[in-house]
Structure formats: C-alpha cells, structure tokens
Amino acid sequence: MDKNKIICDLLNIKNDININKVSMNSKELENGDLFIAIRGGNNFIDEALKQGAYVIYDNKDVNINKENENRVFFVEDSIEFLQKFAKKWRENLNVKIIGITGSNGKTTVKDMIYHILSAKFKGKKTEGNYNNHIGLPFTLMRMEQDDEFMILEMGMSDFGEIDLLGQISEPNIAVITNIGESHLEFLKTKENVFKAKTEILPYVKETVVINGDDFYLKNINENNFENGKELVKVLNLVENEFNANKNFYYGDIKFDENNTNFELKYFGRKCQSIVERNYNTNVLGEHNILNLTLAIAVAKQFGMEDKIICEAIKNIELTDMRFQKIEKDGIIYINDAYNASPMSMQKSIETFSEIYNDKEKIAVLGDMLELGENELQLHEDLAQFIENAKVHRLYLYGPRIKSLYEKMVKKDISKYENLKEIEYFEKKDDIKNKIKRLDSEKVVLIKGSRGMKLEEII
Ligand code: ADP
DSSP: OHHHHHHHHHHTSOOOOOOOOOESSSGGOHHHHHHEEGGGGGHHHHHHHHHTTTTEEEEETTTOOOOGGGGHHHHHHHHHHHHHHHHHHHHSSSOOEEEOOOSSSSHHHHHHHHHHHHTTTOOOEOTTTSSTHHHHHHHHHHHOOOHHHHHHHEESTTTHHHHHHHHHHHHHHHHHOOOOSSSSSHHHHHHHHHHGGGHHHGGGSSEEEEEEEEGGGOOOGGGGTTTOEEEEEEEEEEOOOOOOSEEEEEEEEEOSSOOOEEEEEEEEEETTTTEEEEEESSSSSSSHHHHHHHHHHHHTTTTTOOOHHHHGGGOOOTTTTTSSEEETEEEEEEOOOTOHHHHHOOOOOOOHHHHHHSSSEEEEEEESSSGGGGGHHHHTTTTHHHHHHHEEEEEEEEEHHHHHHHHHTTGGGGGGOOEEEEEEEEEEEHHHHHHHOOOSSSEEEEEEOOOOOGGGOO
C-alpha cells in the first residue's frame, strides 16, 4: 500500500491524490508534498498552498479558498491524524523498528546502533529531539520502501507517553538503557520512572535488550513476556558470572584519551559455542562500553558478523556535546554539556578522572534540572564522587549546585586528595576568563543540564 492509499482510507475520500514527502514545516515544502498543520501550523496554510502542497488542518476557523478545496482536508485533530497515518505506514512496510528508551544514554545508543547497522544495512534514525508524540510519528513517515531499519528514540516525562509511542511504532526490538533520576519532577519516584519506561514492553514484537545490572531493570523477567518474545541482558563481567545464555557480558575495560579496549563474551548461536573477543573503540568511559554492548546486542539480533561489528566500532560518531573533545586556544575541553542527571554526572566525572592524568584537570559543573523536590540534596550528593576523583579544580555554576559548593567548602580543602580549588561563579564569562588565566596545561570537563548552556564557556 502506498501513502496515497493510506491517506485516502483515513480521510475516507476517493484515491486521486499523489503526495511526495510529509512535512509539518511550511518553509520546507515542495510541490506535491503533504503539509500537516499542527497547532500554529494552521496559520501557514496559504503559504503551503502557494508551494503546491496538499494540506491537512484542524482549525475550523481557517478560511479556505474554493479553488484549493481539492487539496485541503479538515480533520478533528491533526496530531491524532499524523499518529494514525504513521502507524499504518509502519504496519505496511517491512522495516525493522528499534525503539530506545531509558533515563540516560538514549541518543548515544541510537548513534551507536545506527553506526554499526549502517555498515551492512540501509536505514534511518531519529533526528534531533523528534522523540515525542509528534516527532516520533514524523520520523516514521520518513521511512522508505527500501529501508531495512529505523531507530527511534523515545522520550517521556510522564505516564502514558511511552505507551502511546509503543502503540504507534510497535518496535521489533526495544532497548532500555537505565532508570535514573530524570523526570522526577513529574513522576516523583524512580519506581514510577521504571513503570513509565517499561510501558514499551507489551508492544515489542521480538526482542527486549536491557542493561541487566540496573537496579530496577534487572527485575524484568522473560517469564512475564508472552508469545516467544526474547529478553537479552547486557551484563558487566565484574559483577556477574558468565553463563552460556542469550546475554552479552562486557569486561576488562582499559582506556586512554583516545581509545578503549574491552572484552565481550557471549554464547554464539550460529557457531553454538562461547565467543570471547577483544574490541577496540574510539568512545570513552565505562558507561559508553555498556551503551556499546547494548548496540552490539542489537546488531547481533540482525545477524551481523563479528568482523564487521569489530571494524565499525573503531570509529563511532556521536552527536555533539556527548563527551566531545574540542581543542581551542591550546586548551582541551571535554564537552559533555548536552544534559545532566545525577547518574550521568557520576559517569562523566568517573571517566574524566581516568584520563589526561598528565594535565591539570578542571571540572566545570552546572545545575541538573527537573529533579523535583530533592534537587538540592541530589546536587550535594555529587560530593562523594568528586572527593575521590582526580580533579584539581572544581568550578560550579547555577543556583542549585551552589548547595554542593556550600557543602564542600565547609570541609578543609587540604582534606581532599586531589582538589586544590573550589569556586562558585555567578557568571559563565568569569569561568571562561579564569580558565584562560590559569597558566598550566589543562583539560576542562563541562557538564550541566541543557538549560544551563555551559558550552558557552568554550
Ligand atoms: P539521552 O538521549 O538519554 O538524554 P544521551 O545519550 O544524550 O542521553 O547522553 C546524555 C549524557 O548521559 C551523556 O553525556 C553521558 O554523560 C550520560 N550517559 C550516557 N550513557 C549513560 C549510561 N549508560 N549511564 C549513565 N549515564 C550515561
């Protein structure tokens, strides 16, 4: 079935239209495209018609010229129309859908899976933040007949949202990265975050891949699944004994500034024997090796050979601001400022602690947002990771992280093993100037929530 037939069925009209791509942005329309006017988009219908587009809209008050009537279709709710359209388009194509949810690492795992699968298959992934009830169906509409995979990032901030994204996309494979403190503002407890993320499970068609060491996720049990659905766990070999089952075990992680070596152990189904392999990759940090193993576990569900995977992971390209190395004016910055939560702060500081030990290490940390009523305590709790880290100067910015500053300066600074300076700043420019003035070979970690825009320091 083509897109035209699906639209005509949904609108209950005669099948005599011929659309090209679907868009919700009137600025990027070309002749024959379908413009779905969502909310304010209803104000751009004239513009869309001038471009020669078909239009779906849901604002009754918009006046439509008689001459354009055959290109314009009114629906009760444009978003609902888009969701139904995307669901039908998905059902109609033979594309394997991979859905990714979890508190931290979704974008990273998405990029990793995309990079590995692209070595053998044709497919697409969610772009930017198109990961909600509007962005996800639009992403599905980008699928073409000859695509073999589509990787969907699934975002949420409350109950019911993942359920809806699951209903629309019915993923063949779902990945759940972890359960952290993000979105506590709405969901209150991590138990609730777990419940909300696992709303995906009933919609998965084939395989669920999870971080099996996560305190909450480890409770997911294959016995709870119906009709032959599989559970694959990614586990750390330090914490788990190897078992010849469906799971993937990673361990023996060694990394420097540019590369990481690690071991992967699993039971190879094709060769019916235990496989133990050493891999090398350009991504850093133990959390990223866990992320990468989740991605490899997905690639294995596609039957990809070890040799191709091994080659592909040497050069993973991650989205900007995910532990991204930037060199500017003789200073090395590690820009991890895309977002921050207690869990990702910990991972970031731990990884930073392990690298560049020949340089002066400065950590610039900003507020973590959306943490709900315990936010100040969660900022103060970061002290335990910083105290043990190999960080020499700690620069803090933001009203919430001030509580961490106040907690840490109470202690005599000589009590810290590596820290020789802790400072709180009111302005980002002051941090920038301070770093420039320091006369040492330095490397600067930058991490905070998106709203803090800490990358402006670079
Ligand atoms: P998301 O898309 O879920 O917001 P990202 O992939 O953009 O996550 O990563 C955001 C930050 O989370 C990264 O910069 C990193 O510091 C941290 N992170 C990534 N993966 C993990 C993980 N598995 N566990 C904890 N923190 C992680």
